[in-house]
Amino acid sequence: MMRLNYQRHCCQPHRRAVSRNGVFLNLDIYLYSGVPYGFNGEQPVLWAPLADQGWRPCLASVNAPYCAAFPQKSEGYLQVFLDGGLNQQRMGICDAVAIAKMLNATLVIPHLEVNPVWQDSSSFMDIFDVDLFINVLKNDIPIIKELPEEFSWSTKEYYGTAIRATRIKRAPVHASANWYLENVLPLLQSYGIAAISPFSHRLTFDDLAGEIQQLRCNVNFKALVFVPHIRALGDALVHRLRYPRGQSQAISTDYLRETTDPNDEQKPQKFVVLHLRFDKDMAAHSACDFGGELRSQGRCPLTPEEIGLLLGALGFDNNTRLYLASHKVYGGEARISTLRELFPLMEDKKSLTSSEERFRTKGKASLLAAVDYYVGMHSDIFISASPGNMHNALVGHRSFENMKTIRPNMGLSSVRQWWKGIKKDAGNSG
Numbered sequence: 001m002m003r004l005n006y007q008r009h010c011c012q013p014h015r016r017a018v019s020r021n022g023v024f025l026n027l028d029i030y031l032y033s034g035v036p037y038g039f040n041g042e043q044p045v046l047w048a049p050l051a052d053q054g055w056r057p058c059l060a061s062v063n064a065p066y067c068a069a070f071p072q073k074s075e076g077y078l079q080v081f082l083d084g085g086l087n088q089q090r091m092g093i094c095d096a097v098a099i100a101k102m103l104n105a106t107l108v109i110p111h112l113e114v115n116p117v118w119q120d121s122s123s124f125m126d127i128f129d130v131d132l133f134i135n136v137l138k139n140d141i142p143i144i145k146e147l148p149e150e151f152s153w154s155t156k157e158y159y160g161t162a163i164r165a166t167r168i169k170r171a172p173v174h175a176s177a178n179w180y181l182e183n184v185l186p187l188l189q190s191y192g193i194a195a196i197s198p199f200s201h202r203l204t205f206d207d208l209a210g211e212i213q214q215l216r217c218n219v220n221f222k223a224l225v226f227v228p229h230i231r232a233l234g235d236a237l238v239h240r241l242r243y244p245r246g247q248s249q250a251i252s253t254d255y256l257r258e259t260t261d262p263n264d265e266q267k268p269q270k271f272v273v274l275h276l277r278f279d280k281d282m283a284a285h286s287a288c289d290f291g292g293e294l295r296s297q298g299r300c301p302l303t304p305e306e307i308g309l310l311l312g313a314l315g316f317d318n319n320t321r322l323y324l325a326s327h328k329v330y331g332g333e334a335r336i337s338t339l340r341e342l343f344p345l346m347e348d349k350k351s352l353t354s355s356e357e358r359f360r361t362k363g364k365a366s367l368l369a370a371v372d373y374y375v376g377m378h379s380d381i382f383i384s385a386s387p388g389n390m391h392n393a394l395v396g397h398r399s400f401e402n403m404k405t406i407r408p409n410m411g412l413s414s415v416r417q418w419w420k421g422i423k424k425d426a427g428n429s430g
Contacts, residue, residue: 076188078105081197086369087389095203118365136223174204234374242268271321273379277386308339322346325372
């Protein structure tokens with residue numbers, strides 16, 4: 001979870017024990033905002049918004065003296081080359097702004113590497129509103145879209161052909177502020193430019209000035225806004241989840257009127273977003289055999305079938321409108337068939353939109369993840385069933401907005417025992 005500067009701590013564990021087929025499941029429910037989760041089985045409690053608990057995000061002082069005006073002359077240009085998927089890159093952007101601030105450097109819009117798994121070549125400007133990004137941070141650091149002509153040689157290709165004096169290749173993971181002052185600032189002062197590659201999780205969360213942590217939050221929650229066509233597609237998905245009768249309507253010039261018409265006779269429905277990461281690479285790296293016994297003694301991710309049962313234990317029934325935020329699920333439709341049987345109102349990007357509406361995101365894993373992120377930020381409840389950067393980013397962002405977020409944390413052996421009992425009973429009844 002991205003560490004945020006709150007006046008009160010926002011993560012509280014709550015326990016509930018439920019029994020299915022004689023197996024007791026002890027669920028640690030981590031509610032990342034506000035009040036304890038309601039366990040009395042009443043739907044109004046389940047869907048109730050979080051009460052104001054008195055803590056506030058620390059952005060009120062983001063325009064305090066430290067950023068009233070930066071020095072007239074920058075030390076030089078800072079480049080970063082971000083690897084990973086969308087949300088890992090998102091955190092890297094926050095770090096890059098913080099480092100530029102500490103070094104009094106001019107930040108070049110970060111370069112997003114092509115992910116070897118997703119093969120997505122989307123740039124920063126393909127995903128985020130770059131002009132808004134620059135404008136929101138204009139009082140914090142200078143930002144440019146491209147290097148001036150005299151430094152145009154500083155490219156990814158240039159650094160890939162030989163050892164270069166202006167490249168920082170071995171920045172430590174979670175490096176301290178002093179490390180950057182001692183190792184990167186001299187390069188800026190000597191050459192006028194420094195390029196950090198690779199750049200992922202390269203700045204510590206600890207022992208940084210409060211204003212730097214606040215700046216990180218300002219980047220993540222205010223400056224990084226998706227481009228209009230991603231927001232439009234996200235709005236369409238949210239509208240069709242709220243008002244199911246409109247799910248076959250195409251996005252049109254009247255779309256905003258359709259989504260905001262106060263005379264709409266249909267009452268908006270609540271929905272939950274389930275983040276499920278069960279991709280081929282994740283399944284392979286887990287060293288688990290999901291068709292039988294475990295191949296290792298380690299912990300394996302819950303399968304989609306097991307997650308469906310877990311949601312039932314949390315109180316969600318077959319009338320729940322569920323949006324599945326995921327990329328390609330390993331095993332395809334067969335893998336999530338049980339989840340769909342338990343939640344027949346389950347939807348995803350493909351079920352709610354036409355191929356024409358998704359045309360601009362086709363084959364773009366980062367853009368598809370951005371759409372899921374947007375929908376996740378507009379849901380009544382977000383449930384993270386998978387660890388990782390998407391979990392970290394959305395949990396932090398929803399906590400910032402005081403929105404209900406649940407992360408079930410349970411012993412995998414018990415849920416699998418429960419699942420086997422369910423299947424055994426089903427076989428006997430047949």
